[in-house]
Amino acid sequence: MDERRAPQITACADGPLLVRGAVEIIGDDGAVLRNPRRTVALCRCGASAIKPWCDGTHKLIRFSTAEHPSVGDD
Amino acid sequence: MTIADIAGGPGVRPAERGPVSSLLLSTLDHGDPAVPVPTALLHATHVAVAAADDITADEDLQLSLFLLYACAYGSLAWIDPEWEWHPALLQMRTAIERSFEDALRRETPIPALPRADAADIAAALFALTAPTPGPSLGRYVAKHASLEQAREFVIQRSIYTLREADPHSWAIPRLTGRAKVALVEIQSDEYGAGRPERMHAEIFARTMRGVGLDSTYGAYLDLVPATVLASQNAMSMFGINRRLIGAIVGHLAASEMTSSLPNRMYADGFRRLGFGPDVTEYFDEHVEADAVHEQIAAHDLAGSLGEDRPDLVPDILFGAAACLAVDGRAADGIRFAFEAGRSSLRPGPDTGLLRMPPRKVASRRAVHG
Numbered sequence: 001m002d003e004r005r006a007p008q009i010t011a012c013a014d015g016p017l018l019v020r021g022a023v024e025i026i027g028d029d030g031a032v033l034r035n036p037r038r039t040v041a042l043c044r045c046g047a048s049a050i051k052p053w054c055d056g057t058h059k060l061i062r063f064s065t066a067e068h069p070s071v072g073d074d
Numbered sequence: 075m076t077i078a079d080i081a082g083g084p085g086v087r088p089a090e091r092g093p094v095s096s097l098l099l100s101t102l103d104h105g106d107p108a109v110p111v112p113t114a115l116l117h118a119t120h121v122a123v124a125a126a127d128d129i130t131a132d133e134d135l136q137l138s139l140f141l142l143y144a145c146a147y148g149s150l151a152w153i154d155p156e157w158e159w160h161p162a163l164l165q166m167r168t169a170i171e172r173s174f175e176d177a178l179r180r181e182t183p184i185p186a187l188p189r190a191d192a193a194d195i196a197a198a199l200f201a202l203t204a205p206t207p208g209p210s211l212g213r214y215v216a217k218h219a220s221l222e223q224a225r226e227f228v229i230q231r232s233i234y235t236l237r238e239a240d241p242h243s244w245a246i247p248r249l250t251g252r253a254k255v256a257l258v259e260i261q262s263d264e265y266g267a268g269r270p271e272r273m274h275a276e277i278f279a280r281t282m283r284g285v286g287l288d289s290t291y292g293a294y295l296d297l298v299p300a301t302v303l304a305s306q307n308a309m310s311m312f313g314i315n316r317r318l319i320g321a322i323v324g325h326l327a328a329s330e331m332t333s334s335l336p337n338r339m340y341a342d343g344f345r346r347l348g349f350g351p352d353v354t355e356y357f358d359e360h361v362e363a364d365a366v367h368e369q370i371a372a373h374d375l376a377g378s379l380g381e382d383r384p385d386l387v388p389d390i391l392f393g394a395a396a397c398l399a400v401d402g403r404a405a406d407g408i409r410f411a412f413e414a415g416r417s418s419l420r421p422g423p424d425t426g427l428l429r430m431p432p433r434k435v436a437s438r439r440a441v442h443g
Contacts, residue, residue, distance in 0.1 A: 012369045013193065014200070037263050041366040049338070054365040056334030059205055 014065050016041035016054035025052060085152050088141075088295045092134025094122045098141055098166070107156035111163070119166045123173045129304075130177060130400065133420075135170055136300040136307060142167040143310040149237055149291050171311050175318075178308065182395045190384035192377025199324070199372050199394055203331040211405040212339035214412055219343050223412050225285050226419055227340075229294045230408055233306050235278040235356075236291045239264035241306070242326045244313035251382060253323070256374035260326070260367045274363075277356045284353035285344075297419040301404040308400045312393055320389025321396065323379050327371040328394035329401070333364035 007021035019025075019040050025033045033052070041054035045063035048055045087103055090096035097115045105111065119138070126132045144150040145157045157163055185202055188194035215227055234241075239261055246257055266272035279289035288294075309329075312322035341357035351358075376394075380387045411418035 010369075010373075012373065013197065015369055016365065018366065018369055036362055037366065038267060039259065039263075039366055039370070041369060050362060053362050055338065055361045056365045056368070059200070060335070 011044075011065070012041075014063055015058055016044050018042075027052075086293075087152065088137065088292070090134075091137045091300075092122065093118045094134050095137045095141070098138050101163075102141065102145075102153050102157060107154055107160055111160065116162060116166055116169070119169050123169055126173065128177075129170075129174050130181075130403065131300050131304070133300045135174075136303040139167065139170045139174065139307045139311075140295075140303045142170070143307065143314065144292075146314060147237065147240060147310075149240075171315070174304075174307065174311065178396045178399070179392065182392065182399045184388070184391050184395050187387055187391060188380075190380050190387050192373055192381050195377045195380040195387065195390065196372035198391065199327050199331060199376060202391070202394055203328050203398065205332075205335055209409065210336070210339075211409045212336035214409050215343035216339035216346070217343070219347070219412065221347055223418075224344060224347055225287060226412075226417065227408065228282055228285055228287060229297060230302050230404070230418060232278070232282060232287075232289075232291075232294060233298050233302055234309075236275050236282075236289065238274040238278065241309035241313040242322060245319060245322045245326075248316050248319045249323075249379065252378035253375050253382065256370050256378060257323075257326070260330070260370055260375070263363055263367065274356070274359070277359060281353050281356045284349065294419075297422050299407065299418075299420050301400075301407045305400045305404045308396060312396075318389065318393070320379070320383070320386035321393030323376050323386075324390035324393025324395075325397040327368070327376045327390070328397035330364050330368040330371045332398065332401070334361050334368070337361045337364065 005021040007019065007023045010018040010020075012018060019042060020038070023035075025035065025040070025042075027033045036053070043051050043054045043058075044065070045058035045061060047057040047061050047063070049057065087099060090099050094115075097112070097118050101111055101115055122132075122135055123129070126135055129135055141150070141153070142163060145153055145155075145160075145163065148155065185198060188198035211227075215224065219227065242257070243261055246254060246261070249257060264274050266274075266276070270276060282289040309322065309325055312318045312325050337357045337360035341354045341361065344354045344357065376390050380390055408418040
């Protein structure tokens with residue numbers, strides 16, 4: 001029961017933002033969105049059909065978060 | 075009568091599919107775990123394993139392996155728990171497992187191995203499981219499946235889904251640190267995160283009842299072909315054997331990564347057939363949940379495990395590739411039957427019954443067209 005846990009957001013390569021911790025997500029109308037689970041994935045590619053949640057569509061559109069997609073090791 | 079009438083209650087024994095399952099069923103049903111098992115059982119197993127040219131599709135051996143795992147899961151209540159650690163049954167299970175594992179390792183193409191680095195492992199798993207164009211069971215269910223086919227699909231899925239997440243839970247005590255935390259985070263969601271009615275297996279049970287089917291585990295076991303049992307047996311084998319810890323982690327990652335997009339198609343298919351949220355909730359839940367789980371599974375579970383245990387990287391990739399291979403084969407078998415206008419199920423007591431409408435489909439709304 002770590003509802004008080006500080007929020008943490010993880011940016012997933014070529015994918016969504018994973019959000020953990022005590023966060024309220026507010027919709028367009030100002031109402032708090034139903035929080036479906038303790039860890040949620042927020043759409044980052046813009047193509048999800050269930051925004052603001054991720055539905056995996058980023059894989060279909062080959063969404064890339066790489067600054068220079070051809071660059072390998074840093 | 076309907077498919078639901080074919081199904082038995084929790085005490086109904088499945089039918090044998092050959093000499094090994096015949097002997098095993100009579101042992102489990104009438105034998106005494108306190109006395110030695112007839113040597114004929116192990117002998118028949120060795121003979122059948124040696125003769126099997128395609129163990130993934132071998133009805134007799136896959137049913138036998140499924141029953142041997144049921145001894146450990148407790149999923150079939152009529153099996154005496156004393157059988158779980160019976161040496162002869164463990165020997166028998168090992169004989170089938172070694173042959174099944176060898177076949178999977180022989181037949182599954184593995185991509186080039188990533189470095190033992192979490193980001194590289196995650197990228198390799200996402201590349202391996204990337205969505206592919208072309209015909210798929212998901213597209214078929216979305217666009218074409220009839221009511222009968224949709225119900226068959228639910229029956230085929232029930233072997234895993236009424237026990238959803240259980241095969242991967244065997245891995246929890248075998249992991250430590252970050253990978254263990256990641257697996258438990260996923261499994262907690264699978265098991266309802268404190269709310270029994272949110273357990274995925276329970277949500278699926280509502281889907282079954284919503285399409286007029288019996289949600290008792292194993293009710294339709296006799297109708298489910300070897301390739302579908304093989305999909306379940308592969309994950310049970312990876313999960314229950316500690317030496318295959320890398321494979322079960324890779325398996326979970328691949329199954330999460332290939333879930334969100336097909337589940338959207340399944341949900342669309344059931345909506346097209348006129349079903350309401352009590353039936354589609356399971357699929358809709360997985361669109362959303364597995365988009366979370368796949369990230370945790372790729373980076374925090376498989377990635378962390380590979381970083382901490384570089385020796386496991388090959389098996390992580392093997393488990394993922396084997397998941398795609400066995401699940402793909404099971405799904406293709408179902409789709410090919412549907413496309414040919416055949417039932418995807420094994421012949422039951424009276425397969426003519428499958429054309430009948432469901433017993434009770436309370437949630438079904440008026441279907442347009």
